[in-house]
Amino acid sequence: MINVIYVMLAIAVTIIFIAYLFHPKKGLIYRIQRVRQNIQRRFIEDALKHNYHCETQQLACTIQSLAGALSFNIDRTTKLISRLEELSLIKLNGKGLHLTSQGRRYALGIIRTHRLWELYLANETGIDEIEWHSIAEIEEHKLTEDEMDKIAEIMRYPRFDPHGAPIPTKTGEIPPKKTIPMTELNVGDYARIVSVEDEPKTIYAQITALGLCQGMEIHILEHTPQKIRFAAEGDESVLAPLIAANINVNLLQRKPHIRTSKYTLADLDPGKQGTVIGISTRIRGQQRRRLMDIGIIPGTLIASQIRSPGGDPTAYEIRGALIALRRKQARQIYIDPKKKTGDQR
Amino acid sequence: MNTSNNREIKNDKDSILELANSLRWDVGPNYYDELMESIYKDAAKIADNAISIADEKTGFDWDRFLDKLLTSRVSGFPIMLLILAIVLWITVAGANIPSGWLSTLFLDKLHPVLSDFAITIGMSWWLKGILIDGMYLAMAWVVSVMLPPMAIFFPLFTLLEDFGLLPRVAFNLDNLFKKAGAHGKQALSMSMGFGCNAAGIIATRIIDSPREKLIAIITNNFALCNGRWPTQILIATLFIGALVPPAIAGFISAMAVVFIALLGILLTFLSSWFLSKTILRGEVSTFSLELPPYRPPQILRTLYTSLIDRTIFVLWRAIVFAIPAGAVIWLLANIQVNEVSLAEHIIQGLDPFGVLIGLNGVILLAYIIAIPANEIVIPTILMLTVLSKTLTGFGEGAGVMFEFEDLSSYQTVFAAGGWTLLTAINLMLFSLMHNPCSTTLYTIYKESRSVRWTVVSALLPLLLGILMCLITAQVYLLFV
Amino acid sequence: MKSKNRKQCAECKKSSTDHLTRLGIHSGKYDFTVALAGNPNTGKSTVFNRLTGLHQHTGNWPGKTVTRAEGGFIYQEKRYKLIDLPGTYSLLSNTRDEEIARNYILFGQPDVTIIVVDSTRLERNLNLVLQILEITEKAVVCLNLVDEASRHQLKIDEKKLMRDLGVPVIPTSARNGDGIPKLLQGIHEVVHGIYPCKPHRIRIESEQLKNAIDTLVGKLDEIYPDLPNTRWVALRLIEGDQSIIQAIKNGTFKNLVFDQTKKEEVIVA
DSSP, X not given: OHHHHHHHHHHHHHHHHHHHHHOTTTOHHHHHHHHHHHHHHHHHHHHHHXXXXXXXXXXXXXXXXXXXXXXXXXXXXXXXXXXHHHTTSEEEETTEEEEOHHHHHHHHHHHHHHHHHHHHHHHHBOOOHHHHHHHHHHHTTTOOHHHHHHHHHHTTSOSBOTTSOBOOOTTOOOOOOOOEEGGGOOTTOEEEEXXXXXXXXXXXXXHHHTTOOTTOEEEEEEEOSSOEEEEETTEEXXXXXXXXXXXXXXXXXXXXXXXXXXXXXXXXXXXXXXXXXXXOTTSOHHHHHHHHHTTOSTTOEEXXXXXXXXXOOEEEEETTEEEEEOHHHHTTEEEEEEEEESOOO | OOHHHHHHHHHHHHHHHHHHHHHHHHHOTTHHHHHHHHHHHHHXXXXXXXXXXXXXXXXXXXXXXXXXXXXXXXXXXXXXXXXXXXXXXXXXXXXXHHHHHHHIIIIIIIHHHHHHHHHHTTOOHHHHIIIIIIXXXXXXXXXXXXXXXXXXXXXXXXXXXXXXHHHHHHHHHHHHHHHTTOOTTHHHHHHHHHHOXXXXXXXXXXXXXXXXXXXXXXXXGXXXXXXXXXXXXXXXXXXXXXXXXXXXXXXXXXXHHHHHHHHHHHHHHHHHHHHHHTTTTTBOXXXXXXXXXXXXXXXXXXXXXXXXXXXXXXXXXXXXHHHHHHHHHHHHHHOEETTEEHHHHHHHHHHHHHHHTTSOHHHHHHHHHTTTOGGGHHHHHHHHHXXXXXXXXXXXXXXXXXXXXXXXXXXXXXXXXXXXXXXXXXHHHHHHSSOOOHHHHHHHHHHHOOHHHHHHHHHHHHHHHHHHHHHHHHHHHHHO | OOOOOTTTOSTTGGGOGXXXXXXXXXXXXXXXXXXXXXXXXXXXXXXXXXXXXXXXXXXXXXXXXXXXXXXXXXXXXXXXXXXXXXXXXXXXXXXXXXXXXXXXXXXXXXXXXXXXXXXXXXXXXXXXXXXXXXXXXXXXXXXXXXXXXXXXXXXXXXXXXXXXHSSOEEEOBTTTTBTHHHHHHHHHHHHTTOSOOOOOOOOOOOHHHHHHHHHHHHHHHHHOTTOTTHHHHHHHXXXXXXXXXXXXXXXHHHHHHHOTTOGGGOOOO
């Protein structure tokens, strides 16, 4: 009797295994095939993206630059280019590579996928900022247009990615670039960061490490050929022009409302109170909306009330309600502390 | 409307949408902040206009006083533990009496009456078996053991909730839960889980952060629920208490049970931490916890609604699952293949694996078929042991669950089943760490709306339990 | 349930609770539909239970009511259907609850929306009130938990509030049944047009947003001259709200405007 049960078990396991191998959509064999197709697709798409970026930055796109971007040798690059020409995605014009209108549409589609996916990661998942770009780099080649439309719908057809770059529409519309690189600002200028280029990766990592992101208001303090010194959200930072060129800004005509301070809510001990100046731009998506919904907007008077016996969180009186916030959140809320203690409201 | 008019409207529609589309580029990504600020500025102005504060500091501020008391470093934790202990004690002690009444009524009185009636009307033995010894008995058992503790625990809990104490508990414990990657409110769903895991999982609704809610759902099973306390107490008394002199036997066995409950809490934290670092790493995590003002609870309304919303709701789900399971239990014990019952075949098949992890085939089968409620695991084990060891003089026939009044009969049956100290220890561990009951699983599915998370919630404790039992068994065999 | 609130209602003899018949869950024809909105944990469910005689659970936890509940009552010989919307802090986010609430108020076109407000946190609750007043003109603010507010030494001048908001404001303590007759009276006055609602409109400060909305409102007014809440529609279009875009595509707005009488046919998203 034992044997019968074990034999049945063995048969069941075998059947499941075979099903796993040959399943038409999820099977191992199908997946291996897809990966191979994907690699092909990936090279084509990366080449188009490179071409498109050259176009927007008004740089010449050549076989050499493409080979560099894909880290291919010239031989392999030439092969890829002829394949692209076959598909009439690009035109070879002398030394320069040019996108056909069909190629441009394709490239915009990939950029749309990439930026949508980054926004999705930023708003709907807890994945760290530094990983968004590299995940999107992989996913952009895998997702179909239908899947992307669905995601766009869930996200309510958003217009800007988390770095502030515009997301092309389904029909390939994208507004003309109106921003200037940060390097063009002069001492004393106020500007708002509109977008941060997420490539090259090493530069992007340096920018995020400084906590700079889309939406921040900056004030240029010093500008020499060697360095740009500026204030952003209360902190002073210094960047080399080479790196600063990757930050696109809008020049502000007048001094913006100050939304930062060196004090944050985390500095308020129980019994003290302060007025909200602003929420750091680092908090975004659902988190930001939640904080605003509970009444944390500039001008709100907040009184720190009780601290948990564990030391964190702390309960604050915000517009009549007692709301506990963790230190991590409180540190992102800038306040103007008032010396007065005691009475609430 | 004529066609040309229609076309005009269609063009109008398109032009509006196009205009909206192009304007969306213009407003930029930060307009929501600006909009919210405008709304709040207006709200603040209107509110300031309308509100005036009467003379301050007239009278005693109860809210502030209670907050100081309940969240202070000195008194916060003791008060919380005391209240939880009192609630659990009232539940366990208070439930015994009505449970006794119900089981006398349903099992001792009504069951024979129904059996006799079935025989009188000439019902065939197998139909009577399925309907009365299987379905009715399982249902009656579940009702009599589940209803009283839930009917006491839930209203008490709801009263504390309405008063406003529970958010303070979450506030006190949040730091601890934060370290495990979870939300302070999980303290509530966990405490609720001590009453019933299904209710604990419903209670996770108050956690609005998706990741923390999933953690609370998946780990809720490690809170030792009402259905498992009696098993723990019985086995600890029989086996652990017997190891020490009779004078301290009661204390030691009680300590053993408390140890298992504490192990459950430890596992809650460890598995929460593990989940937040691995499979739930990418889920969104937000935090907000509001401490509402204290409000005097409305006792009668609370009793009524908690009875309807929680007790009857959970009980109903349990009954729905218990009825078919009762039929399955009876059928397994009574369908014979090669003159041996199906149950015995399966027990034999499961036995090698059972023994490997320090349990046995009977226990494993009991946990499989008694999935509707942990309360019927022990009766099922007794019935299956008597059946597979062909003991005479115990129980009421194949497929009929039963329990003993005295401990010595338990000892006799377990001894006949080949139980050792290892079996007892591992049964206590396995009772803590195994898949949740079907009611809880169904509730998990309802709350998470995902087959995937339901499967994870079932497999995580089960695999952990098997692993733990395997290790204990191998270590035990080294020394014995 | 007993009506033990006659004492508190000296000046409103005519409209005491005796005119109220609670219907519980009752299907059938209704003369008016009433939506019940409010922040979580403001006693919204208690108001609902008071009016309908049902027993929805209320807990001292934010966000307790998860499912949408419906009930009915008769007041002064008119049958009212009451729809309890999910408790939310705002109507602008993309969460399911907020979507249900805002779409119901816009497309469901209730005859009146009761906004339950926690008097002890008026400022924060007004956020939702102002947003609802952008969508609908016909609203009654139920200033609940006034007993708690006075316990906290808070005095709220409902007359000033009424003037600023432009809709009836009725102080209540739903838990004790205080103010419910007046609330009913307020509902009655709004649905019959006795009280002329002139709701407050949010002053948008951002120039960019204001310009964008104004441009769009101009266009919307041209096409839907009878639509009362073009500003809200414009705002939602800028947000990219799919239900509004769909409504424009299917011409739902046309129907909303012209077929005010055939309300049953309006599909609620």
